[in-house]
Amino acid sequence: MSDTAEPQHPARVMGFADVAMLYIVTGVSLRWIATAAAAGPGSVIIWIGAFLLFYVPFAMAVLELSSRHPDEGGLYAWTRRAFGDFPGFIAGWCYWTSNLPYFPAVFYFAASNALYVGGDTAMGLSQSPAYFMWFALLSLALIALLNIVGLKHARWLHNIGAYGMWVPVAVVIVMGIVSWSRYGSATEFSFATMVPSFEFKDMIFWASLAFAFSGCETASFMSGEIRDARRTIPRALVFAGIVVASCYILGTIAVLVAMPQDQVDSLAGLMQAITTTATKLDWLWIVPVVALLITLGNLGAAGGFLAATSRIPFAVGIDRMLPPAFGKLHPRFGTPHVAIIVQTALGAVFVFLGQAGTSVKGAYDVLVSMGIITSFIPFVFVFLSLIKLQGEPAAADVIRVPGGRRVAIVLGCIGLTTTLCAIGLAVMPAADELNKPLAVIKIVGLTMMLIGIGWAIYALSKRRAAQAAPALG
Template sequence: MNGDKPYLKRVLGFRDLSFFLIAALVNLNSVPVVASAGPVALILWLSGFVFFFIPQAIAVLEFSKRSPHEGGIYNWNKAAWGDFHGFISGWAYWVNNIFYIPTLLFYIIGFLAYIIGNSTSSLSSSPVLMMSISLGLLWILTYLNIRGFGVGKWVQNLGASGTFITASTILVIGIITASTKGSSVTFSMSSVFSSLDNWTFLSLLSVVCLNYVGLELGSVIADEVKEPQKNIPKAVLVAGTSTILMFLVVTTALLISIPFEEIGIIEGILQGIERAAEAIGIGWIVFPVAVFMIMNAAGNTSAWLSGAARIPFVIGIDRYLPSALGTVHPKHNTPHVALIVQGVASSFVIIVAAIGSSVGDMYMFLLQTTVVLQLIPYVYMFAALIKVRSTYGKSGGFFSNKFVTVIAGFIGGGMTIFGIAFAFVPSANISAILVYEIKLVFSCVSFLIPAFVFYRINLRKLKVSEVIN
């Protein structure tokens, strides 16, 4: 302990932080959702990278230099807009992950079905089975992260390694398939623009934005990073470059290997690999790739599970959430209460999502709810980037040129707002549109209302405490 402030161990070096960010950012399992749009998917990835990811990187570099402390985006928004808006952005960031973590668990289950065999093909089409296994996996990962980054980081490191191996394998299969069997899709301007006449593809733009969030996690866990002002910028560069390359490579290889109309949104990558591998006589490779995909999904889940829990931990220290959330484990020096509460909340979401839904609708509902809640803090962050730079100038910042940060704020903020709006556009994968829209609106509103209640109650308690003391 350091006074009354909870003490967190600095255990993540440059390599560990780079792997942590790659594990969080590169969710290969979501590639089929975007690739199902066809060749236009490549334009979506590039557009998201230019108009969202790069502005995000600029914001993270600028703010992490000015304030390299635990809490990251929550503290940035609080400093720029005040305690209330900081709390709302931090709440949305955390609650989003309560939804997002279950979607990642669904991927792991889908890949387990491939590994175990065809006798379990009903696994990825049964909401009850998906729910039961998801709950088990959730609490295993929660326990590992309660043990601390000294243990949990190996899940993320293995996840990043599995990501690189999987992407490389898919690239090789795509090249062999294209050279021996030909591509299942024609990459041309006409094939790209032919997809634009169906406006539902715009809903995928929000999914692309979601896949590009995560660079700020290095700052969210800053008090557990060695030399954060030095290592966070370097890790951001490595993770950012790796992210765009792997998304483009895997999407292209998947489109080559299987007609995009037949790509499944949950097990699509393995589906494409299996078909392509059998066609070129290496069907045996599906099993090891499935194992690596599980590593990728587990690392992705663990990174977000551990990183997101630091937000209620810091808010608990500020006393705008119950102070118990701001405590650390006496042995492992981790925010164990925040992790447990997050696990309980995600368990509730998994159970609710399984009610009255097909697995496909269940997955898309969770994914788009995640998009809306995740992007709210980014609206604040990009606006804060403009405000902070205009107010304080370059002193203490990363960039000497004001133009870079202001333009990044406007472009990133605009793209974020579009991403939120497009999340309410049902994709072609949705079978019950009305039910989907009602559940999406209800979920977003119902998880934001408690934020106002918690803030008002705890603000009143703080004022009373100040008067007494």
């Protein structure tokens, strides 16, 4: 890139530690530990399956693609390189819009855990839609402000948030070991109990556990802001992957050691387990501390995803497939402020849309399902891009999938199959959803609306470009 174009890109401020922390804070989502524990010991096997059949292929795809093409925009740039402008735009658009339902969902989880900081008095708000909505709106405003100021400052929220993810898991593991040594396990772990249920209503949550292993794509969107991205991203990816998998598997076991499966709440199960065990061990002082860490962890995760996904419309704006304003930087902070502001505003709209006509739990389930579907659509393009680009010569310094072209194609096919199955399962409403038809209509209808809007924006941008071409000629 020429020197004259360089001001169009933010400064490179992230090193190995920053990228590793970003991967951890966006890769570990404590709500999935609660979801898995509520499903019982069989979820441990599902975690392992999701790791092998989704995370490993996905991480390998990100590793090679980010090394082949360390461009700002991540999967948007890879898909555009492999299949052209329209698939690239739709992949980037779906990933960007997937975070619209993601933000309210993660804030609902953070809000449910924040209640433990306030004690019994605050717990009375656990069924108050107004509390959850205001929490989500104020949190969106906070992370938007930090990201507009820039990654130089916003990265500290990601780094603190990473501790807010793995430290609570470490606490529940330690407490689980102590509780087990004194009182035994509250859940039976045996061959019979650890065999996953293959009933359709129980298989629906498998998509959630596969989705939980997403996040290793986030740093690639900000390649232009990472020092020596070609080397930093793969090393951070391997380190964070070990942390993420350990947190999910060991955290789920620890929750089930602390309390029976049928008592685990799918939103606040981790805090339930900590509270239950702390009561037994007379360690109640630790409950508000861990609750605060979890809240900060989820704020950090939301901030990390906002930082990552805002770079998609920034890159698309530079390519003139969105209004040029998206490709401009803030005159003072050098950040893609237009994309950040637009995404924050639309996220606020989804807080209200997800809540309409349902309970807090129902809203959470709808938002999660929407987030899974719209996130997995671009993942389909990632695996297809990995397969397609095996026919393109790789430079000597490119980090390839171990085993080369054949292994890359096999992993791409495995990841693609897992992703398509997860999309199918995510359409189905949760078993305890009271209004299942409305839930399906919301999930499918809002997803199709988002894709349709993306197609319309792309078509309009191409029409504008075609009309402008004769004038330029």
